[in-house]
Amino acid sequence: MAKMFNLKGPTFENMIMSFVKVVSEYxxxxxxxxxxxxYNVELLNEKKKIFKHYPFALYATVVTFH
Incomplete structure (x- = not known):
């Protein structure tokens, strides 16, 4: 894609990674x-918005799919 914009590969990569960093922080x-x-844990418990057999599964913050 760098050639489409008349840029060298490393320059294009740095530009894209800078953009991704700014957008991901926002x-x-x-x-x-x-x-x-x-949606904190106490509020979810009060509203009974938990899983029946494993109530803490609703609060997972980091999940990796393979």
Whole structure:
């Protein structure tokens, strides 16, 4: 893709990675940190929004699929 923009590969990679870093920090703040304030464990327990057999599964924060 770098050739499409008349850039060298490493320059293009650095530009894209800088953009991804800025966007990911914004998305993390907006989509993760804000929701942890809105949906905390105590509130979910009060509203009975938990899994029947493994209640803490609802609070997973890091999941890796293979």
């Amino acid at each position: 998305n993390y703040e907006r989509l993760v940190e804000d929701l942890t304030k809105k």
